[in-house]
Amino acid sequence: MIITRPREWSRIMANLDELGAKRVFIMGCGQCATVADTGGEKEILQAKAKLEQEGREVTGWAVGEVACHLGGTKLEARKHHGDLAAADAVLVLTCGAGVQTVADSTDKPVFPGLESVFLGNVIRHGVFEERCQMCGDCVLDATAGICPVTTCPKGLLNGPCGGMWNGKCEVLTDRDCTHVRIQRRLTEQGRNVLAVLPPKDFAKKLKPGSVNLRQDKKRAAAAVRSDDAASTGGGAGE
């Protein structure tokens, strides 16, 4: 899930002040931001109270099912059309993807109420850790299921660096060094610890990322049709 943290309140107020926004509509998210305790119903009501303390009117609020889903968020915006129309600005308590989806679903100026920090594993309720950076070029096959790109602060593929001491990380000194963990697990599994990982292919990280399964299917179908046509044509020539 996407982990978010509350944005500095003074920055949010500065955004609203700059626009002279007196009336605000608040949007949250029923998925990640709810689980992260940053953009569910409870946090929206807290933000509403704070805005009202600062002399702003909250025209309404909504927690869509999944803020980053364009169809769902447009539907949510239509459901709250009147409250949104009455607002000068929309404060969005979701990740940056959700903020942009909301911005595409209304004509009103939209401001982020959270900072998006990482793709997180849920270790237990309220405890999240970053284990994957979605680099598009997975090395977990060679690293015993421990990602050095993400969990080594320097993102080194071959380590440890010179700062490791007693198996601990140089940067995050209370943590075990990722490369020590990798080598320990490789050894336990009887695998090669001397292999050197080659430089990473950063071209594999699509930026901006884009996947279109519908187009992929159409292309695949078109390719099958042209193959069929070619083989049929060949048959007719015989």
Next chain:
Amino acid sequence: MSKFRDALLAGEFVITGEVAPPLGTDLAGLKRSVEILGPHCHALNITDNQGATLHLSSLAASRVVLDMGVEPIFQQTCRDRNRLALQSDLLAAWTLGLRNVLVVTGDDPRAGDHPQAKGVFDLDSTQLMSIVRGMNAGHDMMGRELSGATDLYIGGAMFPEAEPWDIQLTRALRKAEAGAEFFQTQAVFDIDKLARATEEMHAAGAKVIAGILLLKGPRVIDFINNKLAGLMVPAHIERRIKDAADPAAEAIKLAREQVAACREVCDGVHIMPLGLDSAVPHILGVDA
């Protein structure tokens, strides 16, 4: 050609030192250090934004040192440059007359004076070593032919006293495999561990130059033990320096003993005098 390499390969016990480029454009301090250390050293390491703090580039400072008639060891960290810039600077180093390169990962920017900086780490030191080896063979990392190859003598860092040793050893062996021909170590305090590391590196075909750090006072020891990553001063040495009537004199005596011990064990010493440059001849045992 690298006289430093020639000396190591001839089995001579080599001395290297270290000078830091300035934060600014005034080269006077750098030149003073080179004048003091240069005559006693086969080569001088020129640090690359050491401790992730801003300094004049190692490339420019290395050339200054070369022009003073002292052989530099150009240091390159993976922290501040991507693969294009690193390769470009390696080509630059060769054309500027630099013949030795020490390839290291680099401290994390969060430890330095620009903590907001993005740590690049596009490559790690092992990968960069194999790229330098490729450039020595006449091609870049994409396999494209260079119009004029390099012939850089490739060095790496190693840490004979950092635990766990099996992990350290694996790391150093990978570096040797990737192209490291000499290693300069973190400061050594335990000659047995240095001997163990040297034996392994010799088997892998690499030379070992032991780091000798002048523990010139209690503050330096406390800094190393509390702030510096990858190094600890053992308790008995800490006591010896801290309990001495004159800690600086005791540190110089200790360093002199360490250098003498290293002569029996490894291929050279790398002196880090922490400003007490004038003590270096005595530490090396070459004073009258």
